[in-house]
Amino acid sequence: MSYLDKEALKVVGTRPIRPDGIDKVIGRASFGADYTMPGMLWGKVKRSPHAHARILKIDVSKALRVPGVRAIVTAADFPNIANEEAFVGEGPMNFRDLSRNCMARDKALYDGHAVAAVAATSNAAAEEAAELIEVEYEVLPHVIDVEAAMAPGAPILHDDMLTQGVEPKPTKPSNVAKKITFTKGDIAKGFAEAEVVIERKYTTKPVHQAYIEPHACVVAVANDGQTTIWSSSQGQFMVRAYCAKLLGVDIANIRAMPAEIGGGFGGKTLVYLEPVAMALSKKSGRPVKLVMNREEVFRGTGPTSGGTIEVKLGAKRSGRIVAAELVLKYQAGAFAGSPVGPGCMCAFAMYDLDNVHITGYDVVSNRPKVAAYRAPGAPISSFGVESCLDELARELGIDPLALREMNAARDGTKTPYGPTLTNVGYLQTVEAARNHPNAKIPLGPNQGRGIASGFWFNIGGESSAAVHVNEDGTVAVVEGNPDIGGSRASMAMMAAEVLGIPYEKVRPVVGDTASIGFTFLTGGSRVTFATGMAVTQAAEKVVEQLKSRAAAIWDISPEAVEWRDGKAFPAGANAGSFEPLSLADIAIKSGRTGGPITAEVSINAQGAGPGFATHICDVEVDRETGHVKILRYTAVQDVGRAIHPSYVEGQIQGGVTQGVGWALNEEYIYDKDGRLENAGFLDYRIPVASDMPMIDAVMVEVPNPRHPFGARGVGEVPIVPPMAAVANAIADAVGARMRDLPMSPPKLRAELDELDPPRMAAE
Amino acid sequence: MSKHHVTTTINGEPTEYLCEGQQTMLDVLRDELGLTGSKEGCSSGDCGACTIIVDGDIVCSCLMLGVEAEGRKITTIEGVAEGDKLHPVQQKFLEHAALQCGFCTPGFIVAAKALLDQNPNPTEEEARYWLAGNLCRCTGYDKILRAVMDAAEVMRAEARR
Numbered sequence: 001m002s003y004l005d006k007e008a009l010k011v012v013g014t015r016p017i018r019p020d021g022i023d024k025v026i027g028r029a030s031f032g033a034d035y036t037m038p039g040m041l042w043g044k045v046k047r048s049p050h051a052h053a054r055i056l057k058i059d060v061s062k063a064l065r066v067p068g069v070r071a072i073v074t075a076a077d078f079p080n081i082a083n084e085e086a087f088v089g090e091g092p093m094n095f096r097d098l099s100r101n102c103m104a105r106d107k108a109l110y111d112g113h114a115v116a117a118v119a120a121t122s123n124a125a126a127e128e129a130a131e132l133i134e135v136e137y138e139v140l141p142h143v144i145d146v147e148a149a150m151a152p153g154a155p156i157l158h159d160d161m162l163t164q165g166v167e168p169k170p171t172k173p174s175n176v177a178k179k180i181t182f183t184k185g186d187i188a189k190g191f192a193e194a195e196v197v198i199e200r201k202y203t204t205k206p207v208h209q210a211y212i213e214p215h216a217c218v219v220a221v222a223n224d225g226q227t228t229i230w231s232s233s234q235g236q237f238m239v240r241a242y243c244a245k246l247l248g249v250d251i252a253n254i255r256a257m258p259a260e261i262g263g264g265f266g267g268k269t270l271v272y273l274e275p276v277a278m279a280l281s282k283k284s285g286r287p288v289k290l291v292m293n294r295e296e297v298f299r300g301t302g303p304t305s306g307g308t309i310e311v312k313l314g315a316k317r318s319g320r321i322v323a324a325e326l327v328l329k330y331q332a333g334a335f336a337g338s339p340v341g342p343g344c345m346c347a348f349a350m351y352d353l354d355n356v357h358i359t360g361y362d363v364v365s366n367r368p369k370v371a372a373y374r375a376p377g378a379p380i381s382s383f384g385v386e387s388c389l390d391e392l393a394r395e396l397g398i399d400p401l402a403l404r405e406m407n408a409a410r411d412g413t414k415t416p417y418g419p420t421l422t423n424v425g426y427l428q429t430v431e432a433a434r435n436h437p438n439a440k441i442p443l444g445p446n447q448g449r450g451i452a453s454g455f456w457f458n459i460g461g462e463s464s465a466a467v468h469v470n471e472d473g474t475v476a477v478v479e480g481n482p483d484i485g486g487s488r489a490s491m492a493m494m495a496a497e498v499l500g501i502p503y504e505k506v507r508p509v510v511g512d513t514a515s516i517g518f519t520f521l522t523g524g525s526r527v528t529f530a531t532g533m534a535v536t537q538a539a540e541k542v543v544e545q546l547k548s549r550a551a552a553i554w555d556i557s558p559e560a561v562e563w564r565d566g567k568a569f570p571a572g573a574n575a576g577s578f579e580p581l582s583l584a585d586i587a588i589k590s591g592r593t594g595g596p597i598t599a600e601v602s603i604n605a606q607g608a609g610p611g612f613a614t615h616i617c618d619v620e621v622d623r624e625t626g627h628v629k630i631l632r633y634t635a636v637q638d639v640g641r642a643i644h645p646s647y648v649e650g651q652i653q654g655g656v657t658q659g660v661g662w663a664l665n666e667e668y669i670y671d672k673d674g675r676l677e678n679a680g681f682l683d684y685r686i687p688v689a690s691d692m693p694m695i696d697a698v699m700v701e702v703p704n705p706r707h708p709f710g711a712r713g714v715g716e717v718p719i720v721p722p723m724a725a726v727a728n729a730i731a732d733a734v735g736a737r738m739r740d741l742p743m744s745p746p747k748l749r750a751e752l753d754e755l756d757p758p759r760m761a762a763e
Numbered sequence: 764m765s766k767h768h769v770t771t772t773i774n775g776e777p778t779e780y781l782c783e784g785q786q787t788m789l790d791v792l793r794d795e796l797g798l799t800g801s802k803e804g805c806s807s808g809d810c811g812a813c814t815i816i817v818d819g820d821i822v823c824s825c826l827m828l829g830v831e832a833e834g835r836k837i838t839t840i841e842g843v844a845e846g847d848k849l850h851p852v853q854q855k856f857l858e859h860a861a862l863q864c865g866f867c868t869p870g871f872i873v874a875a876k877a878l879l880d881q882n883p884n885p886t887e888e889e890a891r892y893w894l895a896g897n898l899c900r901c902t903g904y905d906k907i908l909r910a911v912m913d914a915a916e917v918m919r920a921e922a923r924r
């Protein structure tokens with residue numbers, strides 16, 4: 001069934017209080033580190049202080065003598081996994097790399113790489129013992145930055161890394177894991193037709209997801225191998241699968257329980273601690289708790305890539321773009337797997353272009369292995385492309401929104417990466433931005449306005465949900481996705497809408513791996529779309545059962561029963577004359593009409609609608625200090641249909657703020673020895689309340705026909721435009737074109753000095 | 764290592780515990796007393812997830828030693844509501860959807876309560892600066908500020924009655 005008629009909806013589109021809200025405002029919600037088990041040990045990971053070093057020897061004898069120490073593990077305690085690529089969910093996964101990222105084998109590849117771990121009866125004993133583990137290293141030359149890693153003679157991280165995607169096949173190893181290209185039309189012909197050509201290079205720095213909750217888990221392995229994992233992650237099924245693989249046990253041996261998760265943004269789509277705690281628990285025979293501190297989060301877990309973005313655009317004087325070329329080089333960290341693919345695919349996806357050529361390089365260097373971060377890859381390439389479009393607009397004297405409108409993708413536009421877009425709400429976002437009051441507010445001196453757009457695919461995939469009718473007419477919804485930003489509320493709302501009962505009568509829970517069917521992780525902006533679809537279908541199956549139970553009570557045919565407003569009615573006069581039966585009336589009799597009323601649905605949801613956004617950012621630049629103040633921010637986004645509008649707005653506002661941090665402050669800073677210098681929130685500065693204005697989240701609703709309620713993913717695209725929106729606003733304010741992130745005060749001051757050299761005092 | 768005996772008041776309850784000299788108040792709350800509502804986001808005073816109120820002032824409990832609680836009056840997130848009646852800040856956080864993951868929420872609520880106890884009528888800017896020691900990575904602060912400003916209004920109205 002479809003529920004696209006907004007007027008007919010009673011629950012979807014309202015703003016009820018989330019079902020898990022009370023626990024979270026009174027401090028009762030149980031996050032990863034809040035769990036304990038009887039007899040539990042405390043673990044601590046020993047990490048490499050070197051950016052690149054061969055591990056010659058690990059001596060644990062002193063550490064083992066610390067009172068309370070029960071187990072120490074190193075790579076020797078994990079199976080040595082073969083180098084092969086598996087495909088999981090959104091992308092490729094190499095389990096050899098994942099295993100070696102959790103525990104270094106032979107070589108430590110970055111500052112902070114785990115080399116051993118210890119479990120002891122107290123946290124203090126574990127910390128003391130970790131200090132006393134002696135690792136003998138042969139320090140090797142290291143390389144941090146992407147272009148240095150690609151240069152001839154660069155230190156090689158992996159002796160067996162032969163660049164994929166180049167002909168002839170290379171025979172010598174390099175740090176370039178892969179080269180990819182996307183071509184549409186004829187790029188040379190396009191540039192030959194161009195009246196204006198503009199070619200620029202931009203760079204971005206790695207930034208961390210910086211979820212406030214550090215990684216944490218408790219793992220208990222019983223003597224028969226049965227394992228319980230309690231952890232904070234974006235997917236309990238992901239944790240189960242990866243731990244089974246890395247420890248070489250059957251999936252059936254592991255039950256993974258989803259803790260409340262304190263933010264992830266993609267960063268918790270991998271495992272770091274769980275396999276290590278599992279090995280420690282197995283070895284010690286006791287449950288083991290492992291919690292990272294903030295420094296470990298920065299040094300040991302994946303930020304997203306930094307990269308270089310080389311953009312060349314050819315256009316007619318009218319503004320029509322006739323050729324677009326892009327070269328992306330993305331840092332993958334120590335193991336292959338940067339998001340350069342989606343970076344390539346998203347960069348021009350908002351535009352209808354005939355001639356496009358895109359090249360991407362996935363490059364390893366001595367940094368932590370990157371992890372997904374909100375629309376992985378897209379913000380990096382879009383910073384370059386959306387900045388360059390602004391430079392083009394200025395060159396041509398065309399309004400940036402008009403330039404985008406003229407080149408906008410529409411239904412039927414073929415993307416440079418292949419698929420043809422349908423159900424495109426991009427132009428609607430440009431129009432809504434143009435008509436928004438923010439676009440017309442007059443600007444003062446040193447103030448400027450920037451425009452940028454963004455695209456993200458959004459995904460569907462495998463999801464399961466169960467709807468159980470309780471005997472008093474209330475309803476339980478069980479689903480398989482950790483709730484990272486209010487999704488339980490949306491699930492309950494969709495179920496309530498289908499069943500025709502009040503939202504408060506529905507209690508949603510996130511099931512563990514033993515209590516609900518497989519569900520792919522919380523990521524790709526998929527939960528409301530895919531899992532919401534499963535919930536809706538399960539609720540519809542329950543309605544069918546309710547109708548047949550009513551038919552049984554009335555002794556008529558189920559086809560003669562109609563479900564409306566939470567009640568069964570005889571469908572028309574021919575069906576007979578009966579008092580309507582409410583869900584509660586039917587539930588209480590379910591024991592006599594066929595037993596419990598319940599349905600579980602597992603699907604592989606297809607047809608996630610793409611997400612488009614257009615942002616307006618107003619800034620004021622302090623010429624003295626180079627400080628940029630965000631004066632106003634308006635983020636327009638096609639959200640399909642907002643199930644719970646407050647949480648949709650929240651996704652947009654949160655994504656924008658992360659983007660502003662990426663634009664202005666955030667970066668990984670390494671010293672000459674390859675050690676991370678700013679592994680804490682004091683020196684890695686994320687936006688705080690006084691840095692931001694209110695953020696106007698404008699929801700454009702172009703319903704996605706492939707979802708029963710028209711929903712499309714909303715969580716990722718809001719982080720795509722901000723970096724260019726801020727850069728474009730700075731250029732508008734003071735004429736300085738900032739092409740290297742972050743646009744920190746010293747950099748902006750230097751740029752301003754160059755434009756307008758300060759007079760010497762003596763002059 | 765001999766432990767220190769501490770006598771204090773937590774959320775109105777006279778409380779005694781033993782702790783080690785270097786143990787932080789946050790560790791005491793979480794690991795010794797089972798009060799896990801205060802969160803550890805950094806242990807360096809930078810994130811505010813561990814915020815508590817000590818004798819009326821907000822403190823990062825990760826920067827305070829357990830032994831320093833001797834003779835003090837401490838309020839943690841678990842003590843902000845009165846029985847089953849939520850504090851207006853808690854109620855407004857729910858109504859305004861001012862939490863996504865909810866990990867920063869205890870710290871923000873404790874800090875906001877302390878603000879409104881001291882200044883019942885803050886401007887938005889004053890509230891933003893007061894809360895600048897609390898990091899939230901999910902919400903972009905918009906809804907948090909709306910919740911705090913709205914709670915302030917409710918509390919002023921309650922005070923007038």
Ligand code: FES
Nearest residue numbers: 806808810811825
């Ligand atoms: S844990 Fe205390 S300020 Fe972050």
Ligand code: FES
Nearest residue numbers: 863867899900901
């Ligand atoms: S709600 Fe997640 S950090 Fe604030």
